[in-house]
Amino acid sequence: MLLDVAGLVPNAHLGRGLGNKFLSDLTEADCLLHIVDVSGTTDAEGKETRGYDPLKDIEWLQDEIFRWILGNLTEKWGSVVRRHIATKSTTLETLRQQLGGYYANKQLIGKALDTIPGLPPLKDWDNEMVERVVKAFMSVKFPTVLALNKMDHPDADKNVSKIMLKHPESKCVLTSSLTEVLLRKLAAQNFIKYDSGTEFVDTAEDLPDAGLREMDEKLQNRIENIRDLVLYRFGSTGVVQLLQAAADVLDLVPVFPVRNISSFTGTSGSAVFRDCILVKRGSPVISVARKIMGDVTIAAIEGVGGIRVGEEDTVDVGKNDILSFKLVPGGH
Template sequence: MSHELVIGCVGKPSAGKSSFLNAATDSNAKVGNYPFTTIEPNYGITYYPTECPCKRFDKISVCSPRYGRCEQGTRFIPVKMLDVAGLVPGASEGLGLGNQFLDDLRSAHVLLHVVDVSGTTNEKGEETTGYDPINDIQWLKDEIHQWIYNNLWKRWGNIIRKQKATKVQADSILHKKLSGYGTRLFVVKEALERIDLKEPISLDGWDQDQLHKFVDSFLDVRFPTVLVLNKVDQSASDQNISRICSRYPDYAMIPTSALAECFLKKMRQQGYIQYKEGDDNFYTSDTVSTLKVCDEKVKGRLDKLQDLVLFRYGGTGVQLAIKTAVELKKFIPVYPVKNLKTLSCSIKGGDVLRDCMLVSKGTQVREFAGMLHPDLEKYYLYAEGINGQRLGESDEIQENNNIIKYTTAALESVGKDKDKDDDK
């Protein structure tokens, strides 16, 4: 599985997944008001906003990200988004585009479940009125659950026999069987701990209920999910949102209007408004003289959007959903530097805080060196934190040690090769 964070947009057909991708990224995913508009998965790049170290170390004026951007101490880190084919009930048994959906899902780290809270599409994504979206949440989780459970249960006899023959711990065996889902060992360990199981664990004593319990726990760790309650500008949405919040109080959920965000971005691009993603307001020619004057039709649509979405919910919710997804998965921004005093990526200076990578919880210091460059891990000597203190190679990277300088046995040659690559 790739080290780069991937956010998966999931949900039933026509819930607004492709519109959300277009709103959150510069992608032009195909949008349609009919099931299975998305056949092949669509990708796009969005940005996770977080406080940049340049603010803490008074280097805002010289901060120079290679990718993304930094605006007055707020770092916008690129994140890949994936919009997969819509899911329908029975997907785990191959109905609809179920098999493709579930295969596409393997590359995602965290899910944004886009739910049409307007009640204008049924469970198959067909146009309707008065549909109750509250059940969409559970059946999507149930379909993913059954997909994983079925794959384990049909091999369960072999799994038990292998543990008996090899005396291997349960977490190692389960990790191997779940590796196809991009799973690391600590994910399996955490899933077992959440259901109060500690080694030694005998899988021979598990029945189907125990396995279902484990799969539920595994899903919570492997695929944490944010509910994106989309189409909040429709008349029936408020009532549906209230009932969903009451039914699922433990879920992270964000009210959104993907189409509103798309429209605001379009109007900004055409010079009619001044708008920043995530804001709860925008400006027109009434207050900014350099903007184009809106005609009555456009002005009416903007006023309606402002009343039904921005004022009511404090924004379109798109940027907040991205931020919530990254933080729910507990990915950490890491800044590799070559000079701890200047925070530059060159020993001689320049390119302050140029590079940043989001890494998953549990990533170790030496492991991260290999993510940056194979030679950094191969010739690894030691790593230092921001105050020059040595970091243990098996130390987990956290917010308090996420600015790292590496020293290797071939530092000079690796540095020269890297500089040459950067100059190309």
């Protein structure tokens, strides 16, 4: 599910603007897509300008999230430590109580703690160690993909290079969201045939028998500019690639449940690969069945070529990612 959260301004952790709503919205997120204006024509307040450094946007967003979590944790840290000692809890148990409000389970918190070598007992943590723990938690709870938007702007190249040099560990995707919106709109109006995620755009001139509407000269020139400045140069608008990058960061793979394992069609019998779900890489096949159909009795599971697949066999790209589930007759 994609969630468009409220806008953020500096000092959101202090309640400025819609900061509290924005930060609360984040708790449900598994991954953040940070849309960065690499043209430098929008400042931190969202106002039009020229020459703004988009690196600042990346840094203050991460800082806002950090200060929000840190503030919530340190506000009652003294009582947290006293209760931790009195109840003889483990570090994981105590942090689960404090960080559970961010939709974080023990596994996620444990994964964050494992990234800190030589972690001392919680009762001995100083301010610096608490900050290290918060940053480790952020990296696991809020993995971020940077959408470097307005990639076709004249000032974008230098800013893109600067961001990639500064954040080599971050997943970055070049995008032109305005172009994507326009192309989808024109496709819906039957002016063009557009394969989203690719460089391919066809007009009535390209496909005279496709029933596409004729364009005026102004619109035709605009399409040519989009082809030259965006699609041919970058290969796509980047929007589909952005979603793929988010799935990669979360280690998700697409699985296609089909009724007919030979034709790859569904219940309608005509649409190929109509359904698709994202599951964690390495998930057992039976968990995919449960996610799709609930608690039903499975008679058999087939993969490509009609090969039987075991319930505990795992899913990966190109491995058990096209599946047909056969139910027990009359089973629910």
